[in-house]
Amino acid sequence: MESDSVREKSLKLNFIMNAILTMSSFIFPLITFPYVSRVLLPIGTGKVAFATSLITYFNMFAQLGIPTYGVRACAMVRDDREELTKTAHELLLINLFMGLLSYVALLVALIFVPRLRDDRLLYVIISLTIVLSAIGMEWLYKALEQYTYITIRSIIFKFVALIAMFLLVHKQQDYIIYGGITILAASASNIFNLINVHKYIDMRWIGNYHFKRHLKVIAIFFAMACATTIYTNLDAVMLGFMKTDEDVGYYNAAVKIKNILVSIVTSLGTVLLPRASYYVEHGEMKEFRRISAKALNFVFLIATPMMIYFILFAKYGIYFLSGSAYTGSILPMQIIMPTLLFIGITNILGIQILVPLGKEKIVLYSEIAGAVIDLIINALLIPRLASSGAAIGTLIAEMVVLIVQYIALRDEVTELLKKIHYGKIILAIALSSFGSIWIVQFAFSNFITLMVSAILFFGIYGIILLITKEELVVEIVNQIFGRFLCKIRNKK
Secondary structure, eight states: OOOHHHHHHHHHHHHHHHHHHHHHHHHHHHHHHHHHHHHHHHHHHHHHHHHHHHHHHHHHHHHTTHHHHHHHHHHHTTTOHHHHHHHHHHHHHHHHHHHHHHHHHHHHHHHHOHHHHTTHHHHHHHTHHHHHHHHHOHHHHHHTTOHHHHHHHHHHHHHHHHHHHHHHOOSGGGHHHHHHHHHHHHTTTHHHHHHHGGGTSOOSOOOOOOTHHHHHHHHHHHHHHHHHHHHHHHHHHHHHHHSOHHHHHHHHHHHHHHHHHHHHHTHHHHHHHHHHHHHHHTTOHHHHHHHHHHHHHHHHHHHHHHHHHHHHTHHHHHHHHHOGGGGGGHHHHHHHTTHHHHHHHHIIIIIIIITTTTOHHHHHHHHHHHHHHHHHHHHHHHHHHTHHHHHHHHHHHHHHHHHHHHHHHHHHHHHHHHTSOHHHHHHHHHHHHHHHGGGGGSOOOHHHHHHHHHHHHHHHHHHHHHHTTOHHHHHHHHHHHHHHHHHHHHHO
């Protein structure tokens, strides 16, 4: 049994590595999207966004919910190499078989659906994510908490893709090349996962596989993945079929920024899933509740100020990242920003609390409810409001998911939610908003406005939380400066 100090140290290392990975996911589009959006314009970026969203459905079918289930299943047997090998083999073979079926379905769609015929090459290139996701077995590496490897590998490929983006994308017709580069950045590194996996499992054929033991639980996770994929990608797909590629481009610019921020908000929950599953499997419920409470507090402290800041400064964020051609993205971005908080909370309630406790069905029901609401609202509002209607659909869908999960967990999480210092957060946000909004009165460039306002907003926010002695903020600051001072003393 690992000691508390070892647990805490490894958990902090995992969080740091995942934070670096999250930052790379933030920095890569921050550097490339301003360039790409100005070269390809809303039509070009819209084509790639539509293709990506559509292929996501085929990949969802191929993955069968294994990315989430695989983390839990492998984490539970990670101390037994033989059992881990067998589990990983079974999940990989299921994944590969379903991937083959997905490619057959995609081929039929490319032949018979008129909307897809003109850009067949783009869809084929984007579809590489299906096979790369299968052979990558990311779920195995996460179950073994190999976040240092995952981070280094991902950053290297993002850097290669960054160089390729500037070398190869020069005109609007290069949107197919751009689509290929996005696959390089996101999934090509999975090839190295397959090469290195022998360090953790045996690659020889074992035989006597028991696929059935996974199928019942995988079916639940697959249904969860379906529901999530529907209401996270349905907007772009419905926009593409009901409106134009340009409308998809406007919506994509808003969603790009939202996704970057969501990755920051959910970074801690991603790291905690294998650890939470381990605690539940070994009956260490006190530790399970402790990290759950800290994760919820983290989400409120991070998501709330981000949400408010990017509502206030949406215009400058859009113009800086995408250019003046994307004025149609400003309102959708403002509408969609509250989902940062909703997604952050449901990531903890669903992925970190319900899944480790074996209550996947509740997550499934919540996501089905969200998907149905999203479908209805999109059908009603997209014809009239285009990208803003899609944003409203996403906002309400995420709210419904949160409500369903909270109702199911209210007895477990009520005490956890009471520990969050809402008054301190509201006070800090109010003062930081007043302290930064005046910057828009000056005719600064979009970059200068964002930089100065962000320094003022988040600087004031952090200072107020320190002054009011918010516990998690004080703990983080003490750890950072405590180590810094310790190093100084050691040098003396």
